[in-house]
Amino acid sequence: MIQKLIDALISIILWVPRQLFGLLVDAVELMLTWIPEIQIADLQSIFNGLGGQLLYFLTVFEFDYGLTAMMTALTARFILRRIPFIG
Template identity: 90%
Template sequence: MIQKLIDALIDIVLWVPRQLFGLLVDAVELMLIWIPEIHIVDVQGIFNGLGGQLLYFLTVMEFDYGMTAMMTALIARFILRRIPFIG
């Protein structure tokens, strides 16, 4: 009997945060509709438009390795900041 009363009280207390969360989700969905779509027709055409000198520079400087290393470092920093007593 007491357990059912406690469960009912918990349901009543948690009803307000659930309703607020539902309203927040609905508001975010509405705002996402307002964001305009970006149409990129031909990605290959964009890369074909790069000059040979730029492609040579990116190859010599190993852009693909550098970008991978930077993204890995940023993700590792983000994860480490989430650990209590470290970040």
């Protein structure tokens, strides 16, 4: 009996935050519809526009490996900075 009373009290107390959260989510959804669509260029057409010499040097300098290594290092740095007493 006491447990049912406590559960009812908790549900009454939590009703207001749930309603506020629902209103916030609805407002965010409405605001997201206001954002205009962005035209994204086709990557294949961009790479087709690159010259042969540029593609040769990107291959020689191993651009794909370098970009992967840089992104991994930046991600690791971001994660390590979030750990208390280290960053």
